[in-house]
Amino acid sequence: MSVAEVAEFNLILSDAEVKLSEVAQEKMLGLLKDADDEIEAIRVYVSGGGCGGMTYGMTFTDRRSDYDAVREYDKFKIYVDSVALSYLKGVEIDFVEKPTGASFVFNNVFAATGGSGACGACGSASGGCA
Incomplete structure (x- = not known):
């Protein structure tokens, strides 16, 4: 595979990739104000x-890695690593x-993978989750 064929990782997040609602932005800003001084961003992750x-x-995170994309808002940042x-x-x-x-909600999380979030044939004879 040549260098031209390798997709370049963009270090700047767009709204098309990860978007925060106005309400979520306000809540995150409030949480960061109460966090320790060394906290520099909120990390969004998948596990x-x-x-x-x-x-x-x-x-909360106090450092950015080389594999993190960043989105800067008015008074805070979010980091998302390339795998997530x-x-x-x-x-x-x-x-x-x-x-x-009250909680943060992740909407449309299956858009990138084409999944539905529904349980498939996962361990029971009827095809549902045991």
Whole structure:
């Protein structure tokens, strides 16, 4: 494979890749204000897998790696590493408050992989999750 055939990793995130709703931006900014001084960004990550699909989350970070793409907002940044980005492209992160609680919500997370988030033939005779 030649150098021309290798896809270049873009270090700057666009809204088409990872988008934060206005409400999510406000909540993240509030959380960062309460964080330790050495925290420089919020890392969006992907972990796990299996029958229920990937797990999406966020955590504070005090450093950026060479493999992180960054999105700068007015008063904070988010980092997403290149592997996580391949699962997150097209996601919108929102913050939703309901009577049962409040949380960040990852909308459209299966756009990049073509999945549905539904359980398939994962360990039971009927094709559902055991």
